[in-house]
Amino acid sequence: MPEAPWWKRGVVYQIAVSSFADANGDGRGDLRGIIDRLDYLNDGTDGSLGVDAVWLTPIYTSPLSDFGYDVSDYRSIDPRFGTMEDFDELVEECHRRGIRVVMDLVLNHTSIHHPWFVESRSSRDNPRRDWYIWRDGRAPGKPPNSWVAVVEGSAWEYDDTTGQYYYHAFLPFQPDLNWRNPEVREEMFGVARFWLAKGVDGFRLDLVNCLYEDEGLRNNPPKLGPRPYLAQKHIHDLSQPENLEVAGELRQLVEDFGDCVLMGEVLTLTPDVCIDYLGDGTDRLHLSFYMEFVRTKWNAEAFRHSVRWLEEHVPPGGWPCYYLNNHDLKRSFTRLGGRHARERAKVAAAMLLTLRGTPILYYGEEIGMPSSRVPRGLLDDPVGLKFWPLRVGRDGSRTPMHWNAAENAGFSAWESWLPVDSSYRTRNVEQEAVRADSILNWYRRLLSTRRAHPALHSGDYREIGGVPKGVFAYTRRAGSKTVAVYLNFAARNTECPPPKAPPGTTWRVLLSTHGTEDGRDLPRIQLAAHEALLLEATYS
Numbered sequence: 001m002p003e004a005p006w007w008k009r010g011v012v013y014q015i016a017v018s019s020f021a022d023a024n025g026d027g028r029g030d031l032r033g034i035i036d037r038l039d040y041l042n043d044g045t046d047g048s049l050g051v052d053a054v055w056l057t058p059i060y061t062s063p064l065s066d067f068g069y070d071v072s073d074y075r076s077i078d079p080r081f082g083t084m085e086d087f088d089e090l091v092e093e094c095h096r097r098g099i100r101v102v103m104d105l106v107l108n109h110t111s112i113h114h115p116w117f118v119e120s121r122s123s124r125d126n127p128r129r130d131w132y133i134w135r136d137g138r139a140p141g142k143p144p145n146s147w148v149a150v151v152e153g154s155a156w157e158y159d160d161t162t163g164q165y166y167y168h169a170f171l172p173f174q175p176d177l178n179w180r181n182p183e184v185r186e187e188m189f190g191v192a193r194f195w196l197a198k199g200v201d202g203f204r205l206d207l208v209n210c211l212y213e214d215e216g217l218r219n220n221p222p223k224l225g226p227r228p229y230l231a232q233k234h235i236h237d238l239s240q241p242e243n244l245e246v247a248g249e250l251r252q253l254v255e256d257f258g259d260c261v262l263m264g265e266v267l268t269l270t271p272d273v274c275i276d277y278l279g280d281g282t283d284r285l286h287l288s289f290y291m292e293f294v295r296t297k298w299n300a301e302a303f304r305h306s307v308r309w310l311e312e313h314v315p316p317g318g319w320p321c322y323y324l325n326n327h328d329l330k331r332s333f334t335r336l337g338g339r340h341a342r343e344r345a346k347v348a349a350a351m352l353l354t355l356r357g358t359p360i361l362y363y364g365e366e367i368g369m370p371s372s373r374v375p376r377g378l379l380d381d382p383v384g385l386k387f388w389p390l391r392v393g394r395d396g397s398r399t400p401m402h403w404n405a406a407e408n409a410g411f412s413a414w415e416s417w418l419p420v421d422s423s424y425r426t427r428n429v430e431q432e433a434v435r436a437d438s439i440l441n442w443y444r445r446l447l448s449t450r451r452a453h454p455a456l457h458s459g460d461y462r463e464i465g466g467v468p469k470g471v472f473a474y475t476r477r478a479g480s481k482t483v484a485v486y487l488n489f490a491a492r493n494t495e496c497p498p499p500k501a502p503p504g505t506t507w508r509v510l511l512s513t514h515g516t517e518d519g520r521d522l523p524r525i526q527l528a529a530h531e532a533l534l535l536e537a538t539y540s
């Protein structure tokens with residue numbers, strides 16, 4: 001059997017660059033900070049985390065009004081993150097350790113400060129006018145249509161200079177590029193080539209199903225919904241068929257550079273849209289983010305369903321992708337955790353790292369970082385500021401990484417750009433590294449076990465039926481090797497049936513949150529409260 005490509009076998013680690021490690025002491029994370037910490041991510045031994053790729057949040061020149069998702073130059077590095085030389089060194093140092101580098105590519109919109117937009121807004125006949133989407137209002141004070149931005153409010157912003165409106169799917173300072181203009185398309189493909197030529201291993205595509213809008217800008221039909229954005233059927237502003245063509249063209253483009261990956265953020269309430277972006281598994285994105293998984297509550301049956309749905313819908317040549325955290329979500333430690341947060345974090349990690357699919361970790365998840373409460377006066381996230389205090393923004397999941405118990409959690413020598421969460425004193429890399437039963441060491445063990453057992457990274461997935469309520473169990477099988485995974489979501493002991501197997505099969509404990517102790521009365525599977533248990537089959 002040929003070995004699966006790295007992006008199927010491997011584990012991706014998302015670095016929120018502003019928050020990972022600050023080497024220059026300005027209070028914000030930077031590229032040199034990441035270089036200094038690469039051994040933590042993978043030094044080739046089981047003592048490190050052992051990830052296969054890093055995905056960096058945007059590091060392009062930007063006003064950083066939305067965490068870098070507001071780019072003002074796609075071909076340079078923002079000086080707050082470092083220089084192009086730092087970037088080249090980062091890529092080289094990553095590759096030396098077998099870590100791939102995935103950049104975040106924001107194709108849908110730029111910053112209002114991007115020179116293209118500055119030109120575009122300057123006059124109606126500027127050559128760049130058509131690089132963005134400008135329209136007259138329906139009547140004085142009335143935007144061109146009824147589209148609502150993802151973050152609420154009209155998706156149209158009136159601009160005095162020329163008396164027209166421009167379209168923005170997200171915030172008003174993030175004007176949408178006009179993908180119907182072939183020059184825009186060519187330019188953005190050129191940006192992708194620029195970074196691939198510098199050696200990056202692929203892209204995470206921001207809002208990839210938002211690139212095109214209906215050509216006639218027709219209104220979306222209304223539907224019942226708790227807030228204006230959710231009270232429209234987004235059939236004309238999202239997920240237009242032309243986006244799929246772009247996905248296909250980009251796939252060819254990145255594959256011309258070798259074994260590169262495209263992983264797409266598909267913004268949708270209906271999971272089938274994320275499947276569309278996989279095509280037949282070979283002709284569109286390599287990986288597409290499955291949002292249902294992060295909408296699932298702490299419930300074994302709900303996760304089993306969510307996984308079953310994806311398993312049934314991923315095209316035969318395609319590959320699932322799972323994550324529990326990112327820079328837009330409340331951290332899973334807090335979201336799923338409750339009273340048993342530490343125990344649940346371990347069960348959740350075991351699930352994430354043993355399902356069939358590429359797992360994406362988010363910095364700090366591996367040490368059980370919680371979502372922080374950032375006081376109003378220190379908020380940075382424009383969404384958090386807009387909705388405060390009605391909705392919690394995203395700063396809580398973007399606070400600095402906890403490296404140690406020193407001041408500023410070892411993140412920075414200077415006061416950090418967002419406050420460090422107070423849990424850093426007892427929950428940090430240095431302390432977690434030496435505690436045998438820490439969350440960090442559990443992640444490390446899971447990753448090394450995963451690496452050592454092809455069934456876990458490349459094998460088939462099959463549910464184990466007949467398990468008691470609160471348990472999610474499945475097997476992963478590659479060739480003659482099978483690993484069974486039992487996850488007890490409940491806070492009580494329970495007993496499960498053994499996996500179906502040919503006569504003569506014996507099972508041994510590969511890994512357990514509760515120790516790989518001997519004396520287990522296999523094949524009766526007794527699970528302790530919140531136990532995650534991995535068994536390996538041997539056939540006589």
Ligand code: GLC
Nearest residue numbers: 066067069170206207327328
């Ligand atoms: C994506 C990013 C988010 C950003 C938005 C606008 O959803 O993940 O952080 O604010 O796009 O670019």
